[in-house]
Amino acid sequence: MNMADSSILASTLTTRGYRRVGEEKDADLIILNTCSVREKAEDRIYGRLGEISKFKRRKPNLKVAVVGCMAQRLGEDLSNKVPHVDYVLGTDRLFELPDVIEGIEGSQSVMTAFGHENMDMIVPIKETPYSGFITISRGCDNFCTYCIVPYVRGKERAHSADYIINAANEMAAEGVVEITLLGQNVNSYLYEDVDFPELLRRVATETDISRIRYMTSHPKDLSRKLVDVMASSDKILPHIHLPLQSGSNRILQKMGRIYTLEHYLKIIEYIKSHLEYVSITTDLIVGFPSETEDEYFQTLEAVEKVRYDSAFMFRYSVRPGTAAAKYDDDVPEETKIRRLNRLIKLQQEIAYEQNQREVGEVRNSLVEGFSRRSKESMRARTEGNKTVIFPTSENLTEGSVVPVRITAADAFTLHGEIVEIS
Ligand code: SAH
Ligand code: SF4
Numbered sequence: 001m002n003m004a005d006s007s008i009l010a011s012t013l014t015t016r017g018y019r020r021v022g023e024e025k026d027a028d029l030i031i032l033n034t035c036s037v038r039e040k041a042e043d044r045i046y047g048r049l050g051e052i053s054k055f056k057r058r059k060p061n062l063k064v065a066v067v068g069c070m071a072q073r074l075g076e077d078l079s080n081k082v083p084h085v086d087y088v089l090g091t092d093r094l095f096e097l098p099d100v101i102e103g104i105e106g107s108q109s110v111m112t113a114f115g116h117e118n119m120d121m122i123v124p125i126k127e128t129p130y131s132g133f134i135t136i137s138r139g140c141d142n143f144c145t146y147c148i149v150p151y152v153r154g155k156e157r158a159h160s161a162d163y164i165i166n167a168a169n170e171m172a173a174e175g176v177v178e179i180t181l182l183g184q185n186v187n188s189y190l191y192e193d194v195d196f197p198e199l200l201r202r203v204a205t206e207t208d209i210s211r212i213r214y215m216t217s218h219p220k221d222l223s224r225k226l227v228d229v230m231a232s233s234d235k236i237l238p239h240i241h242l243p244l245q246s247g248s249n250r251i252l253q254k255m256g257r258i259y260t261l262e263h264y265l266k267i268i269e270y271i272k273s274h275l276e277y278v279s280i281t282t283d284l285i286v287g288f289p290s291e292t293e294d295e296y297f298q299t300l301e302a303v304e305k306v307r308y309d310s311a312f313m314f315r316y317s318v319r320p321g322t323a324a325a326k327y328d329d330d331v332p333e334e335t336k337i338r339r340l341n342r343l344i345k346l347q348q349e350i351a352y353e354q355n356q357r358e359v360g361e362v363r364n365s366l367v368e369g370f371s372r373r374s375k376e377s378m379r380a381r382t383e384g385n386k387t388v389i390f391p392t393s394e395n396l397t398e399g400s401v402v403p404v405r406i407t408a409a410d411a412f413t414l415h416g417e418i419v420e421i422s
Contacts, residue, residue: 001184013097032048063086072112079110134159144256156185180213219257244283247299286336286339363382368380
């Protein structure tokens with residue numbers, strides 16, 4: 001979501017005559033689009049602001065903007081705490097940055113009030129010439145007890161299906177082959193009588209986009225109808241990111257997640273039995289307040305049962321103002337680290353095994369460029385959102401979709417060869 005917002009802001013600035021420079025030392029304006037989801041994300045921003053203060057000493061006219069979630073959360077306090085920050089614009093105001101810089105009437109250097117967002121400014125954005133993001137909804141109404149997102153991104157509001165379909169068609173006309181529909185919880189999308197499965201069906205049938213992804217799903221709202229729509233169209237890529245968070249029902253309840261492990265496993269079973277091939281990924285938190293060793297083991301067991309293709313795994317981090325911040329953060333840091341490391345190790349073993357299952361299969365993959373190591377191999381993204389490396393083929397360009405036969409795999413990457421160029 002932040003990447004999408006950053007791209008929208010960059011494109012707004014470019015249309016207003018600003019130019020992107022390669023290095024910070026050459027910039028007259030540095031913008032940090034921030035994340036508040038964990039304390040570490042905010043700490044890194046303070047670190048970056050420390051580095052930027054050195055540039056500012058050498059170049060007093062340099063302007064520094066902090067935008068997005070951390071700006072929203074801290075507002076005036078941030079500009080007081082870090083005096084060399086010139087502009088602090090929250091999640092509803094960041095797209096107004098050009099107005100603020102140019103001193104347009106009514107704009108101020110610190111703006112964080114909600115209710116000012118102009119959904120029309122949230123233009124769909126091409127991330128590369130061949131792929132793009134379309135934000136279908138912003139904000140979140142879920143209030144999981146650990147999570148700061150609803151406080152910094154506000155209430156959920158949705159774009160109309162027509163707007164989303166037009167956006168996808170415009171992108172397709174410009175050569176985009178893959179889009180990602182974005183929302184904090186796409187499954188609660190509702191605009192008039194169009195729900196998310198219906199939206200997805202319409203994007204698949206009424207646009208020329210050939211590869212459609214979406215994220216993120218909340219298990220409480222993921223319906224069978226959605227899985228059936230996915231099964232009905234080759235254009236909807238077989239990847240589901242379904243955050244579990246914990247394998248313990250008591251912890252899930254304390255997290256305010258509204259589902260049980262049993263319900264979650266039922267959805268997984270339905271997904272696996274209705275999609276011929278699917279890659280399933282997740283988010284997990286260890287060390288939530290009062291999590292016992294036994295409850296942590298239930299998370300490990302759940303991970304073993306589901307067999308995720310990959311996972312984002314986190315130590316619980318207190319976010320001031322959330323409901324869980326009132327609980328005692330009683331799992332010692334060393335325990336959180338130990339639990340996280342063991343979980344990561346287990347998940348890596350499972351990812352390795354999952355990837356071995358791909359060997360011999362052919363996956364239609366979107367070419368993203370040369371591999372990081374050498375021009376002799378190229379990198380592409382499979383239908384299941386995995387990176388695959390294969391020997392460079394001369395007439396292949398970024399944005400092509402090619403069938404790649406998987407020949408080998410480790411826990412993080414697949415290796416393969418092109419079957420034929422389409
Ligand atoms: N809307 C998405 C993503 C939310 S933030 C969703 O509901 O899935 C991404 C992930 O960060 C969450 O899924 C959760 O695993 C993690 N996260 C959020 N708050 C956290 C906190 N306070 N401590 C540790 N991890 C957190
Ligand atoms: Fe946060 Fe829960 Fe909303 Fe995801 S669904 S953004 S974890 S409150």
